[in-house]
Amino acid sequence: QVQLVESGGGLVQAGGSLRLSCAASGRTLSSYDMGWFRQAPGKEREFVAAIRWTGGNTHYADSLKGRFSISRDNAKNTAYLEMNSLKPEDTAVYYCAAQISRPYNSKWYISARSRDAYDYWGQGTQVTVSS
Numbered sequence: 001q002v003q004l005v006e007s008g009g010g011l012v013q014a015g016g017s018l019r020l021s022c023a024a025s026g027r028t029l030s031s032y033d034m035g036w037f038r039q040a041p042g043k044e045r046e047f048v049a050a051i052r053w054t055g056g057n058t059h060y061a062d063s064l065k066g067r068f069s070i071s072r073d074n075a076k077n078t079a080y081l082e083m084n085s086l087k088p089e090d091t092a093v094y095y096c097a098a099q100i101s102r103p104y105n106s107k108w109y110i111s112a113r114s115r116d117a118y119d120y121w122g123q124g125t126q127v128t129v130s131s
Contacts, residue, residue: 009125022096038092050112053101059109093124
């Protein structure tokens with residue numbers, strides 16, 4: 001079992017930045033690909049970003065490229081989501097998730113975008129962006 005705990009959310013003005021953390025316990029994260037998703041009120045949970053277990057491959061939702069950055073530190077068993085130039089529409093609960101890493105192929109990002117591909121989820125952290 002892997003337990004994931006997100007932190008770093010809060011209230012920020014439009015144009016500001018936040019760095020979310022996802023700390024894992026129970027097992028080492030080095031065997032898992034990590035993803036970030038978000039869910040705004042009344043909307044479905046949507047993909048934000050993903051990173052392979054090595055940290056060498058990342059993938060982002062098209063609309064967030066250039067503003068968000070995913071990273072990880074396997075030695076600290078933690079994944080991160082750096083969010084810049086935040087907009088009110090970024091307001092949501094942000095969740096991190098882990099899936100057992102599979103052998104690399106060039107289409108890895110397809111499953112990385114799917115909620116169903118993930119084995120473990122955190123409880124989420126609220127991000128509110130004021131205008």
